[in-house]
Amino acid sequence: MRFSALKILTEGLSGNGGWTPHWGNPDPKPEYDAVIIGGGGHGLATAYYMAKNHGFTNIAVLEKGYLGGGNVGRNTTIVRANYVLPGNSEFYSHSLKLWEGLEDELNYNVMHSQRGVINLFHSDGQRDAAARRGNAMINQGDDAILLDRAGVRKILPYLNFEQERFPIYGGLYHKRGGTARHDAVAWGYARGADRLGVDLIQNCEVTGIDSRNGKVTGVQTTRGAIKAGRVGMIAAGRSGQVAAMAGMRLPIESHVLQAFVTEGLKPCIDHVVTFGMGHFYISQSDKGGLVFGGDLDLYASYAQRGNLPAVEHVIEAGVTLMPMIGKSRLLRSWGGIMDMSPDGSPIIDHTAVEGLFLNCGWCYGGFKAVPASGWCMAHLMATNRPHKVAERFRLDRFETGRGLLDEEGTGSQHNLH
C-alpha cells in the first residue's frame, strides 16, 4: 500500500477501512544471509539500505522489545550537519542530504522540518570558533550564516539579551537544520524494509553470538537459533552487552541523558536554539510542546530515567536564556541510554570476528545520523568495505591514537563528552 493524497481522500470518504498494517510479524527463519541485532533507527535503516542498495532481501532485524522503542523514540528529534572535523563533516553532510529526500524515498511522512538551527555564542573566542565551524560547513557544501547580536535579536527577539554571565554575542545559523518526527523515521524505515522483503522480528532477544574459526556463524535468540554469515551489532546503549556475547569489550560507557516536553502551546519558538554554555537546547514540536534538553546526568546508567539535579540545571539554563518559557508547565521528562565513546564520535567498523560488524558510539547525537548510519553500515555489511564517508569511524582509533574524532576538543577520554 502506497500513501498518496488520493488514497487519504478515498479512505476518508469510505470509512478508513482500507488501511493495512505497515509491516508483517513473521516468525524467524532458521537461516538468513544477514541478521541485524537491534530494531531501532540505525538497525532499521541498515536493513532498508541493505535491501534497497545492495539487493540483500533474505535478512532479518532482531529486536528484543518493539520496533523503535529505544532511543529513536526517546530523543529530541534534531537534524543538522554542522560538524567541523574531516570524518564527521562528510558523514553528517551525507546524512542531511538523505534526510532531504527521505519522505519521497520512503513514501512516508517523517515531518522533516528544515526550520533552522541556531547555535549561540557568548565571547570573542567562541565567535572565532563559530566562524571556523561555519566555514568548514560551507567548504563541505552545506550552509552556514554567522549572525551578530543584532542578527540573532531579529529572529529570536524573545531571548534575554541582558544576562551578564553569558551575554549573547551572536549565533551560527544553519538553515537546513531542523527537526523530524522521530517515531515516524523508525516506522518509515521499518515499512520500507518490510516491503523489500526484510523480516522484522520483535520480542526476539539475542542471547548468544556464534562463531567458528574466527568467522561468525549466527546467533542464539529467545526464539531459537538463527544462522547467518553476517551479523550487525546495532544496539546503542546496550552495545556493551551485545558485544560481550562475542567476547568483546568496547570503548563505550552507557550514560543517561534526559529530555523534557511542556504542555502544548501556540507557536512561539520557530527554530532549534542551542545554548551550549548553559547546557540547554530547545525546539517546539508540531503539536506545540516545547521539547528541550541539556547535558548528561554524568554518571553511568541504564535506568532510562535521571536525577533531579540535571532537571534543575537544564531548566535554570532555559529560563535564563528565554524567561518566557518559565510560565509553561512541564508535561513529562524521560531518559535515554547513550552509548558514549571516548572521543564523542561513533564507530562503524569490522570486528576481529569475520562477518561480525559493529555500529555504536553515537553518544547523544544518533538521531540525525540515522539515514547515513544505515546507508554506511549497509555498505559495510554488504561489501565488507567501509563506505567512504564513514571510513574514519574506526574501532582501533582509540588504541592507536590515529584519527581521533574529538569534535568538541575536550580530549579523548571517558567522562569528557
Next chain:
Amino acid sequence: MRIDCPLCGARDRREFYYKGDALALNRPAADVPAEIWNAYLHLRDNPASLTRELWYHETGCAAWLVVTRNVSTHAILSVVLARDEAAEGMS
C-alpha cells in the same frame, strides 16, 4: 541520588564529581604493551547491573571514594574510601 561518604555522611549527588570505572586503582606500569593501556584507558565492561566506580567528594572532604552501585536502579550498595581499597590492592 545521595552518596553516604564515609567521612561526611550522606550527601547530595551534586557535591560529587564522577570519574568512572574504578579501574583507575589498577593503573598499568608505563612499559606494558599498548593493548593493556588501551584496555585501561578505553575499554569497559559497561555492565547493566553492579559497577565499582570512582567518585570524588569535590565540595565535601575531597576524598576519592569507591562506590558500588546498581546502574539499572541507581541503588548504592557500598561506599568506601579509595585510599583503603588501594591499600588493600597492594597488600
